[in-house]
Amino acid sequence: MSRRLLAWIGAAVVVVALVALAALPRLRPGNAATATSTAWGEPDLQGIWTSDGEIPLQRPARYANREFFTDEERAELDRQRAEAIGREADENRRSRGSEQDVGGAYNAAVFTTHKRMGRRTSMVVDPPDGRIPPLTPEAQKKRAAMREYQLALLQPTDLCKNKLPGCEGGSYGPVSPRRAEAPPFYVTVGAAGGGGAGGGAINRADGPEDRGLGERCMAAALPDFGGNTGFFLQIVQSPGRVSIFYDTGQGQGWQRIIPVTSSPHLPSNVRQWWGDSRGRWEGRTLVVDVTNFSPKSYFQGSQENLHLVERWTRVDANTVEYAVTIEDPTTWTKPWTVKQEYSKQSDQANRIYKEPRCHEGNYGMPALLSGARSQERAFAAKQGPDPAKECTAGCGGFALGFADTGEDSNPLAR
Amino acid sequence: MRHGLTGSVVTVAIVSAAVSAVISISVTRTAGQASRPARTVDGKPNFSGIWQALNEANWDLQAHDARPGMVTQQGVYPYDYARVPAAPVLALGAAAGVPGSIGVVQGDGQIPYTPEAAKIKQENGEHWIDRDPELKCYLPGIPRAMYMPYPFEIVQSTNKIQMAYEFTSTARTIHLDNVEPPPDDTYMGHSVAHWEGDTLVVDVTRFNGKNWFDRAGNFHSDALHLVERFTPISPDAIRYEVTIEDPKVFTRPWRIAMPLYRRLEPDAQLLEYRCIEFTEEFLYGNLRKQQLVKRWEGDTIIVDITRKVPPGDQLHDWYRR
Numbered sequence: 001m002s003r004r005l006l007a008w009i010g011a012a013v014v015v016v017a018l019v020a021l022a023a024l025p026r027l028r029p030g031n032a033a034t035a036t037s038t039a040w041g042e043p044d045l046q047g048i049w050t051s052d053g054e055i056p057l058q059r060p061a062r063y064a065n066r067e068f069f070t071d072e073e074r075a076e077l078d079r080q081r082a083e084a085i086g087r088e089a090d091e092n093r094r095s096r097g098s099e100q101d102v103g104g105a106y107n108a109a110v111f112t113t114h115k116r117m118g119r120r121t122s123m124v125v126d127p128p129d130g131r132i133p134p135l136t137p138e139a140q141k142k143r144a145a146m147r148e149y150q151l152a153l154l155q156p157t158d159l160c161k162n163k164l165p166g167c168e169g170g171s172y173g174p175v176s177p178r179r180a181e182a183p184p185f186y187v188t189v190g191a192a193g194g195g196g197a198g199g200g201a202i203n204r205a206d207g208p209e210d211r212g213l214g215e216r217c218m219a220a221a222l223p224d225f226g227g228n229t230g231f232f233l234q235i236v237q238s239p240g241r242v243s244i245f246y247d248t249g250q251g252q253g254w255q256r257i258i259p260v261t262s263s264p265h266l267p268s269n270v271r272q273w274w275g276d277s278r279g280r281w282e283g284r285t286l287v288v289d290v291t292n293f294s295p296k297s298y299f300q301g302s303q304e305n306l307h308l309v310e311r312w313t314r315v316d317a318n319t320v321e322y323a324v325t326i327e328d329p330t331t332w333t334k335p336w337t338v339k340q341e342y343s344k345q346s347d348q349a350n351r352i353y354k355e356p357r358c359h360e361g362n363y364g365m366p367a368l369l370s371g372a373r374s375q376e377r378a379f380a381a382k383q384g385p386d387p388a389k390e391c392t393a394g395c396g397g398f399a400l401g402f403a404d405t406g407e408d409s410n411p412l413a414r
Numbered sequence: 415m416r417h418g419l420t421g422s423v424v425t426v427a428i429v430s431a432a433v434s435a436v437i438s439i440s441v442t443r444t445a446g447q448a449s450r451p452a453r454t455v456d457g458k459p460n461f462s463g464i465w466q467a468l469n470e471a472n473w474d475l476q477a478h479d480a481r482p483g484m485v486t487q488q489g490v491y492p493y494d495y496a497r498v499p500a501a502p503v504l505a506l507g508a509a510a511g512v513p514g515s516i517g518v519v520q521g522d523g524q525i526p527y528t529p530e531a532a533k534i535k536q537e538n539g540e541h542w543i544d545r546d547p548e549l550k551c552y553l554p555g556i557p558r559a560m561y562m563p564y565p566f567e568i569v570q571s572t573n574k575i576q577m578a579y580e581f582t583s584t585a586r587t588i589h590l591d592n593v594e595p596p597p598d599d600t601y602m603g604h605s606v607a608h609w610e611g612d613t614l615v616v617d618v619t620r621f622n623g624k625n626w627f628d629r630a631g632n633f634h635s636d637a638l639h640l641v642e643r644f645t646p647i648s649p650d651a652i653r654y655e656v657t658i659e660d661p662k663v664f665t666r667p668w669r670i671a672m673p674l675y676r677r678l679e680p681d682a683q684l685l686e687y688r689c690i691e692f693t694e695e696f697l698y699g700n701l702r703k704q705q706l707v708k709r710w711e712g713d714t715i716i717v718d719i720t721r722k723v724p725p726g727d728q729l730h731d732w733y734r735r
């Protein structure tokens with residue numbers, strides 16, 4: 001009896017082991033199991049990853065309906081860009097001391113991409129033309145309202161007086177009474193125009209909320225494509241959990257944990273800057289559904305109604321493919337999809353700079369606010385110009401330079 | 415044949431069930447929650463999950479009485495034990511008090527400060543509201559992040575263990591493999607670990623010395639060296655013990671110890687406590703064009719407490735209802 005029981009248990013152990021083996025996701029031929037599966041049999045996304053190539057978010061018209069550059073085109077674009085960066089520096093030297101010079105020098109050092117062109121002609125892969133779908137009428141209205149407010153604050157500055165591109169859509173005029181109003185939407189990104197509906201920088205520093213999220217050390221957002229400064233992702237997994245540390249945006253990194261679960265999203269009244277992630281495995285792919293974004297979060301004009309479906313796939317030992325479908329029927333007329341490839345970095349070199357210590361060293365914010373207050377005091381004492389006529393955000397240099405758009409160093413934009 | 419196959423399948427099913435029952439002895443189940451193996455596939459204690467310290471260590475590592483307020487001032491009597499809540503927390507009543515504690519410092523319960531450091535600790539305590547990095551939402555450092563009143567999550571892999579903290583959405587990576595040291599000193603330390611039997615032993619160095627241990631002003635320098643020991647008490651509790659060494663501040667190494675408890679809610683998850691924005695008024699309020707706090711003297715907040723009691727909410731009104 002006991003021998004028979006032992007035999008049964010032995011047989012059953014074999015069966016359980018076989019079942020466990022069968023349950024392991026199928027490996028791609030040619031990949032060692034250790035390279036792409038965790039010890040517990042889930043697809044292995046672990047390691048430090050980054051996106052190597054410079055790829056524009058949207059496809060330039062001249063490459064319409066072509067998903068990839070040729071190698072020759074990439075080499076030529078790299079050459080043109082290197083020249084453009086040098087030319088930019090020369091032009092700045094010619095106008096030494098101007099706002100554009102100071103802003104441009106900082107931006108050239110910090111925000112100019114030094115990555116080579118990537119393979120793709122755009123990160124947007126759907127729609128097939130590589131362009132973000134049109135904004136809904138509602139989102140266009142929102143964007144126009146924010147732009148109108150931005151221009152009201154810019155109209156008495158030199159930016160509009162000299163008809164510089166940052167004043168596009170506006171004209172030179174007296175200090176607007178709107179300067180005393182609250183902006184129509186929460187101020188989020190630094191770029192003039194806001195890269196979408198609402199949200200852009202405003203030329204005012206009445207308090208910390210007037211400044212962009214970047215200056216407040218809260219710029220990290222989902223989805224994150226690395227921006228012009230690039231980023232590193234560190235992925236660590238345990239059964240049922242995928243942890244991603246985003247080392248992004250000048251010390252503004254953050255820790256994300258994706259529960260792999262079938263449980264529903266958080267109650268809809270619970271809103272978060274980075275939303276609420278729910279993962280599941282579809283074969284070799286981690287599919288993550290993200291909702292519950294905060295109305296203060298911002299991505300290309302989308303705020304609390306943003307819905308992401310991310311797909312993370314280890315396509316080979318050195319590559320993770322990331323695809324995200326971005327949906328918000330209040331912002332875009334249809335969903336769109338971005339695709340990126342991340343390449344594996346050395347685990348041994350502790351390349352990820354994990355400390356998001358922007359806030360701890362944010363001397364910029366108090367300096368900026370106290371600067372604005374001294375200007376006001378000087379003006380009141382008739383010892384300085386009207387601060388309302390000075391441009392501190394959404395103006396010259398910064399807004400027109402590399403920082404916000406990368407356009408000046410991007411031959412694709414010329 | 416067909417009968418035979420069916421029979422085999424049934425047998426296997428029964429046996430599998432039996433084996434599953436055997437296996438589940440090493441598995442903890444909680445109503446409504448997925449099973450959690452006590453060990454990982456590589457045979458180590460399984461620390462993956464959401465944890466939280468349930469003690470008063472973040473108030474003061476040492477044993478202490480309950481206090482009437484987070485900030486107190488001398489009352490009408492001149493005795494230290496008769497202090498009363500001070501203005502910054504007065505309006506919060508009993509919600510602003512501090513719970514007592516038996517302390518987490520091991521041995522004689524004393525923290526072996528050098529005489530100079532003891533003076534600094536004393537001053538830190540008196541100027542808590544101005545000096546504690548927690549109030550400014552700065553990265554909390556180790557070991558403090560382990561026992562702040564927020565959950566944290568352990569994602570335990572084979573070569574790396576990620577510890578994610580709800581407070582300010584920060585994290586540290588514990589390296590079980592070879593790794594280069596960080597390029598600069600850090601708030602959260604550089605953690606390298608190995609297993610000693612069932613105990614995870616973590617060696618933490620490369621601190622920048624800007625963190626505190628608690629709200630009582632206990633502090634350290636950039637010479638801080640920690641040896642943390644994580645030992646399972648049960649699948650849902652870890653004994654967390656830290657040996658603290660810092661020759662610039664302490665005359666000898668000393669230890670703290672406490673249990674960490676698993677958050678057993680079936681859908682437990684870390685939420686955001688993105689406190690940078692919560693502290694902007696505190697940090698920059700005096701630099702607003704129109705100040706929300708009406709009395710700033712330089713960068714000092716003068717808090718005038720005016721508590722208008724609405725009709726029907728006067729003292730004792732609730733009792734009469």
